Amino acid sequence: MQNKFTVTPWEVSGEVDYDKLIKEFGTKRIDPTLLERIRKHTGTLSHFLRRGIFFSHRDLDWVLDEYDKGNKFFLYTGRSPSGPVHMGHVATWMFTKWLQDKFNVELWFQFPDEEKFLFKDELTLEDTKKWTYENALDVIALGFDQKRTHFIIDTVHANLMYKEACRVAKKITFSTAKAVFGFDNETNIGSIFYTAMQSVPAFLPSVLEGRNIPCLIPHAIDQDAHFRVSRDVLPKLGYYKPAAIHDMFLPGLGGMMEQGKMSSSEQHTAIFTTDSPAVVREKINKYAFSGGQATVEEQRRKGGNPAVDVSYRWLTFFEEDDRKLKEIYEDYKSGKMLTGELKAVLIEKINAFLKQHQEKREKAKKEIDKFIFKE
Amino acid sequence: MQNKFTVTPWEVSGEVDYDKLIKEFGTKRIDPTLLERIRKHTGTLSHFLRRGIFFSHRDLDWVLDEYDKGNKFFLYTGRSPSGPVHMGHVATWMFTKWLQDKFNVELWFQFPDEEKFLFKDELTLEDTKKWTYENALDVIALGFDQKRTHFIIDTVHANLMYKEACRVAKKITFSTAKAVFGFDNETNIGSIFYTAMQSVPAFLPSVLEGRNIPCLIPHAIDQDAHFRVSRDVLPKLGYYKPAAIHDMFLPGLGGMMEQGKMSSSEQHTAIFTTDSPAVVREKINKYAFSGGQATVEEQRRKGGNPAVDVSYRWLTFFEEDDRKLKEIYEDYKSGKMLTGELKAVLIEKINAFLKQHQEKREKAKKEIDKFIFKE
Numbered sequence A, B: 001m002q003n004k005f006t007v008t009p010w011e012v013s014g015e016v017d018y019d020k021l022i023k024e025f026g027t028k029r030i031d032p033t034l035l036e037r038i039r040k041h042t043g044t045l046s047h048f049l050r051r052g053i054f055f056s057h058r059d060l061d062w063v064l065d066e067y068d069k070g071n072k073f074f075l076y077t078g079r080s081p082s083g084p085v086h087m088g089h090v091a092t093w094m095f096t097k098w099l100q101d102k103f104n105v106e107l108w109f110q111f112p113d114e115e116k117f118l119f120k121d122e123l124t125l126e127d128t129k130k131w132t133y134e135n136a137l138d139v140i141a142l143g144f145d146q147k148r149t150h151f152i153i154d155t156v157h158a159n160l161m162y163k164e165a166c167r168v169a170k171k172i173t174f175s176t177a178k179a180v181f182g183f184d185n186e187t188n189i190g191s192i193f194y195t196a197m198q199s200v201p202a203f204l205p206s207v208l209e210g211r212n213i214p215c216l217i218p219h220a221i222d223q224d225a226h227f228r229v230s231r232d233v234l235p236k237l238g239y240y241k242p243a244a245i246h247d248m249f250l251p252g253l254g255g256m257m258e259q260g261k262m263s264s265s266e267q268h269t270a271i272f273t274t275d276s277p278a279v280v281r282e283k284i285n286k287y288a289f290s291g292g293q294a295t296v297e298e299q300r301r302k303g304g305n306p307a308v309d310v311s312y313r314w315l316t317f318f319e320e321d322d323r324k325l326k327e328i329y330e331d332y333k334s335g336k337m338l339t340g341e342l343k344a345v346l347i348e349k350i351n352a353f354l355k356q357h358q359e360k361r362e363k364a365k366k367e368i369d370k371f372i373f374k375e
Helices: A017-027 A033-043 A060-068 A087-103 A115-119 A127-143 A158-169 A174-182 A187-204 A203-208 A223-236 A277-287 A296-302 A310-318 A322-333 A339-364 B018-025 B033-043 B060-068 B087-103 B115-119 B124-142 B158-169 B174-181 B187-203 B204-209 B222-239 B275-286 B296-303 B312-319 B322-334 B339-371
Strands: A005-006 A011-016 A054-058 A075-077 A107-109 A148-153 A215-220 A243-247 B006-007 B012-014 B056-059 B074-078 B107-111 B149-153 B215-219 B243-247
Touching: A005 A223, A017 A054, A017 A223, A017 B033, A033 A060, A033 A087, A054 A060, A054 A223, A060 A127, A060 A243, A075 A087, A075 A187, A087 A127, A087 A215, A087 A243, A087 A310, A115 A127, A115 A187, A115 B158, A127 A148, A127 A339, A127 B158, A148 B012, A158 A203, A158 A223, A158 B115, A158 B124, A158 B187, A174 A187, A174 A223, A174 B187, A187 A203, A187 A223, A187 B158, A187 B174, A187 B187, A215 A223, A215 B074, A223 A243, A243 B060, A277 A339, A277 B087, A310 A322, A310 A339, A322 A339, B006 B222, B012 B107, B018 B056, B018 B222, B033 B060, B033 B087, B056 B060, B056 B222, B074 B087, B074 B187, B087 B124, B087 B215, B087 B312, B107 B124, B107 B187, B115 B124, B115 B187, B124 B149, B124 B339, B149 B339, B158 B187, B158 B204, B174 B187, B174 B222, B187 B204, B187 B222, B215 B222, B222 B243, B275 B339, B312 B322, B312 B339, B322 B339
Parallel strands: A075 A107, A075 A215, A107 A148, A215 A243, B074 B107, B074 B215, B107 B149, B215 B243
Antiparallel strands: A005 A011, A054 A243, B006 B012, B056 B243
């Protein structure tokens, strides 16, 4: 049996083999020694680390070396605003917030509002402006510390960014861009330039403070291509290579084998932060791929298969309590828990989260201006 | 005999055949009918038009149609800051000022301070920043009306420009950029993107005023490639095609056949606005290619050849008085005027201009801030 999968900034499909990805991309697995080093600073370990959801890194050990020497890193992550935020985005940012809280560091959050405009025919800059606002509310709602969190919007902060992007761009040939991103002669010249803008937040704080500051980028591994380029170019400009920590994809409700990651464009199989409790219930009940048996009797007899069950996989992202998760795992596997019951647990978990999130999202409308970086 | 010449935004060399250029680029010659239409608005005609130095155009007739209907155009020109301003730049801007004064229109003057940084290995953004300041002083010294003249500096006004450049860039494939500018796989991705930034001032005033305003670009014809692209893209964004009016190159002192245009990088054969009277005298006496005869006796007998004489050619740019110019022409051709005397006339003319210019350039230091566009 052959598993084919694709992981690029533009496409994630197939059943992703993360071991193979680590090899192909040349990243490193987060091993027990590294986990122990993190735990020394953070006391406990986030469930995203305990369960290997954040599984891979580049130079995270070096970032900790520098931290130990008193040279604090800053965090950089972002969101290309082109549609509503789904639970996959939320997971990456929850962990980012954990890092901010535990290490007491600055976070630079980029909204590259030109990216999807350049890459997608049908999107306008007016669309991406609207989505920047909507997505920013979600980020704020997750509780990032306003004093240490700085939103950078590419078209709004171009005075800061374009000049620095030109410094990066001068070091990247079309040849390189073609090889890394798969561009061809029909690619528009804005798309070709774009990666330079995505590199900027990885050293912008160093520019602004006039000293070299380590950068750690928590991100889903599909964005690795951009940061491979950044890591190649930044030392040529006198900055550190940005370090990175990568998470696995939260699968779409359709299942790990069907969909590489949840996608905003596939509305049925994604759960958005603005979905109502009824919609969440319906989507999970109707679409969440089940590892259970065909009938209740069979389930009781043979038990379910958590390894392919999307509801169970989602709970590994959103149920932080290891004891509870273990109980669910055992009950489901033994046949004590039915598919409908497992789905009910997930529905309750997600709806409880979204109830709070949506309230905070409303309040965020008054706070958004404070998060936008001002020179 | 074969005349080979090259005219691109990056290179002008050989003896330029302007008729051939009009044909190749697909521009139109400024004919007597068009001159007469201009004269109706301006009373007299600038010597740059009378003498065919501004010789070619795109859609200038349409710009005048719109003007007649009360739909005033704006002017757009610029300077890529990478070295000192020479007399060739001055000539184009003198005519631009004439247009501003006679038609009573706004001028948007772009300083694309990233362009030469991207295209030349050795230039830094610090260099181009310095040259932006120095070059801006020259523009101001030429007497442009401060109230109607707006300086746009790409890295300083990126908040205004980058977003609009992305709209342009989305409509230009690498294929097009390659064909128009001769890019290859080794071209850096900033250079590839740059033409989008050069298009922006051609419609930025329309964006800011929320209505479609005709644009007329006075420029040396080597920049035509950029504006061919602009003319292709802008209608797709809902704006008018920018119109253009092109001048011939002021030759370097080395002569029309040696050097397509004066170049800042060839210091001997260029005269800069900051040159002292002694330097001007030395350069012209030493380097200005002469159409005169080998000896005084021969010159008296056979006369000189104004058609290849650089000093004479320069006087067609800078001696506005037709009567005086005609006298010089005849005296030189007949042998009454010697090469040394012709050079003395040019030296006096240039030094008189530079004396005033350098004084105004000093005063400009206090005015520069008023010229920089503020939203």
